[in-house]
Amino acid sequence: MSEHRLVTGGSKRSPAQPIDTAHIRPGGRTARIRRAVLQATVDELIDSGYAGLRVEAVAARGGVGKATIYRRWGGRDRLLVDAVEDFAIEHAEVPDTGSFDGDLQLWARSIRRMLTGPVSGQLVRAVFGAGSTPEIDELRRRFWSSRARLVRPLVERALSRREIPTDTDVDEVIRQVGAPLYYRFLVLAEPVSEQAADLAAAAAAAATRAGVFRSTPTAAPSSRHSL
Amino acid sequence: MSEHRLVTGGSKRSPAQPIDTAHIRPGGRTARIRRAVLQATVDELIDSGYAGLRVEAVAARGGVGKATIYRRWGGRDRLLVDAVEDFAIEHAEVPDTGSFDGDLQLWARSIRRMLTGPVSGQLVRAVFGAGSTPEIDELRRRFWSSRARLVRPLVERALSRREIPTDTDVDEVIRQVGAPLYYRFLVLAEPVSEQAADLAAAAAAAATRAGVFRSTPTAAPSSRHSL
């Protein structure tokens, strides 16, 4: 039977020093182990999915003792966090087609590629299906803001080209592109087609042009019609 | 929220008995146990959260044998989904304000209430954080389509009032309203404010009016600008 393990709060160890390895033992072993374990984590995610991810399996695949993982990461969640963050760092593509709509569309398609990719899809599910620890939530916010930072120039170019209202809330536009795609993936459990990506981009563009995301609170257009 | 009717889902429990409903004992016991267990599930979720939900605890709280739960639901995931489906059906409110924008806005706010409610928030997280079994995915789709069925009239009224393009894809509009809210809740791990709900409604309305969700494939307006 499937997943009967749950995300347990965390461990009793001191919080999260997996990052700075400098002042303890600068030897290359530390780094080598880190790489091996993170790679093993990703591989295991692909093979077994999030629900089937076992610390023991990661340890075995990484040629590492189980205790080492608990010593360095402190638990399954923190390991996942680190693996995903590590993975996501280099997998973002920011388009620049010259037009707002074109950029949004390409960006939406790149999100779609991430969700449908075998590796990254599992990773996404891992991160966003992992319950709601404060720690995990923090990771989620960090994950999003690091990606938002990448795309923001895309919207800012449109602003400077006067394609969209001057006081558009940049982040809100970005959110609007990803939302329907993640929604399809996580909530609807429907395949995320390229049409869906294009639609998401088009809807975001239309709403932006309509001024829905203007940050000045005065006269939000949608309010005209509301109660 | 001045004057408008709210259609509540009610407890007409017809969809989706988890087991073959044909040759089941018509006696009240079946139904009584079902109610007790689903209620116990919800109560346990509130007390212990998703990660702390134990089948045995649900059984005890429901005054039911553990085996009964496994016999009727087949596992934790299916139980959760059923509990949530049951819960959501009774808590769905479909607005009817007379205007498309107003209806969308109220609908968005009702979604927001569900996500931020202490009970229903846990429930939602439970369902959409439960991994990706084909079976669970099927239940997610059912969950969504049962809710979509409730809201569809809302969009159809707008169609008949000629507020939106005739060939608008109704389901796509519905999706567009929920997407940013679930996205905020599950992916961004940010609070889902009322402004966010209003924004989601406004964006969906704007995109709909712009014809983004017209089902006829000819000349999707957003494509004019794309690559």
Place this chain on the structure above:
Amino acid sequence: MSEHRLVTGGSKRSPAQPIDTAHIRPGGRTARIRRAVLQATVDELIDSGYAGLRVEAVAARGGVGKATIYRRWGGRDRLLVDAVEDFAIEHAEVPDTGSFDGDLQLWARSIRRMLTGPVSGQLVRAVFGAGSTPEIDELRRRFWSSRARLVRPLVERALSRREIPTDTDVDEVIRQVGAPLYYRFLVLAEPVSEQAADLAAAAAAAATRAGVFRSTPTAAPSSRHSL
């Protein structure tokens, strides 16, 4: 995995009226059900062994509701008791060769046949491996004394033929024949060969002739040598 069920004390029903079926319901159904269930019990014992005997399987095999068995026998142990007693009634053969040694030998061989027979072996194991309820112990005594009653004439003939000491304790001789065979079967878990049977008979005969089983307490021959 083997037998994780244990002999539980019994049930809360009134004690053991499975035997006399006369004054309750003389109708043929009662008797027919009794036969069917007892036969099913024996058959199940053969197929599944004592440890694998399930009331449910007996009920199914006997074409009877599980509740019927609990109503009439009150539990697994009492059912077994009844089945074995029923079975053992006709399966005893008392030899008469004319000589004490020959009679003992044949009797020992008949015991051996019972222990090695597929049906009766399982039954024996069922009865003597069933723990130590007062009820079961009572059955054991009854089982033994009913068989002892059958063989006693054998020894008495030897007495009247003056083959063995006049004051020989008849039951003790009988015990002495069966003991090594049951011992081999239950305790040593070794095959009970025909030689073993002959040996048991010979040893009992020798000890009897030596006067070991004389009931007069004076001058037990073996005590001459003891401390």
Place this chain on the structure above:
Amino acid sequence: MSEHRLVTGGSKRSPAQPIDTAHIRPGGRTARIRRAVLQATVDELIDSGYAGLRVEAVAARGGVGKATIYRRWGGRDRLLVDAVEDFAIEHAEVPDTGSFDGDLQLWARSIRRMLTGPVSGQLVRAVFGAGSTPEIDELRRRFWSSRARLVRPLVERALSRREIPTDTDVDEVIRQVGAPLYYRFLVLAEPVSEQAADLAAAAAAAATRAGVFRSTPTAAPSSRHSL
């Protein structure tokens, strides 16, 4: 019981570790856990009897995880057998009175003490009522042969003293002493009195002297009379 030496088995635990003893941690933990669990098993047997013995209770009483018991013993039956073997070895007393009859009598009485003791009686019932797995049967044989090894010198001394026929089958004599006592205990469910023990010893001695257990097949005395 005037003057004679008793050789007690001691706790030299060498025979029959349930798992491969070669590459085991030499640290005291293994042994400590083994002791704790076996002791807990015995204690639980005394408190709850064989039928009430729960693996979980043993684990709790031994301060040990349930899984540890399953890992090391593989199940309740094997645990029981090991506990009994362990117990019996330390409680075996091999007499040496100088005479064959006296030795047999003391040995029989020591068996009787084991069967009637509150602890050991439960243990014996546990082992010989545990069904008939090949594995359990193997352990029964081992149990017997380890005890037989202890007593064999007793018979051999009688041989060297020319008290009994030269070609006597030593093991058969040993069997003959225990058989009536176990028989009374397990099969007849009658109290095992001291007289019964003396009788068993006397019968075995008489049969041995009569040459019944001579291993040379020629002219077994009992066969003179047989068919």
Place this chain on the structure above:
DNA sequence: GCTTAATCGAGACGGTACGTCCCGTCTTGAC
């Protein structure tokens, strides 16, 4: 290069929850 303490792999451990199995009771509808 040699020592010495940190760190590692291996994996057994105490513990918790799992999902299964079967007991003996209870309910229901058919005969």
Place this chain on the structure above:
DNA sequence: GTCAAGACGGGACGTACCGTCTCGATTAAGC
């Protein structure tokens, strides 16, 4: 009114992993 069919509450089972711990064997820091 009694039966078969079988769902039910209960509770032990044996398994699976968790995160901790102990053990020698390795390794790298500091001499």
